[in-house]
Amino acid sequence: VLGVLLGAVNINLGSLSAVSIFPILILMLLTENFIEVQTGKSRHEATLVMLQTIVMAIIGAVILKTNWVQKLVLLNPEISLLVIALFDIYVGKYVGLRALEMWKFRKLMK
Known part of the structure; x- marks a missing residue:
């Protein structure tokens, strides 16, 4: 991706070089997540995760x-x-432990 963006500058393709890299990176992460879910579960569930x-x-x-x-x-x-x-x-959707779990198991974490 970085190579394409840098190459666009060298061949005077200014419209491609004006594209922000962050949406491209987000799409790459979404694709990686989709493939990870698809390998672990069904294609239907991976499609639902992608649509959500x-x-x-x-x-x-x-x-x-x-x-x-x-x-x-x-x-x-x-x-x-x-x-x-x-x-x-409130939602409790941490990547790691929730705050209450960290407090509850603080002795084990030491």
Whole structure:
């Protein structure tokens, strides 16, 4: 991917070099996740995971494009971080242990 973006500059293909690398990286991660689920489970379940991810990405993009959310995040980042942290604790979808589990098993972690 990086090679294609750098090569686009050398062959004067400016429109390709103007593409941000982050959407490309996100698509690569989504593809990796899709293949990982497909190898462990069925193609149907992998497709459902992919569709859920795309729907959540679209919803997130629509929310983040609103001016008041952008102003809130830029002017009050501490409020944004606090809200995200509280939401993560409420939902409990950490990659690692949840906060309560870390407190409960703190002696074992030492």
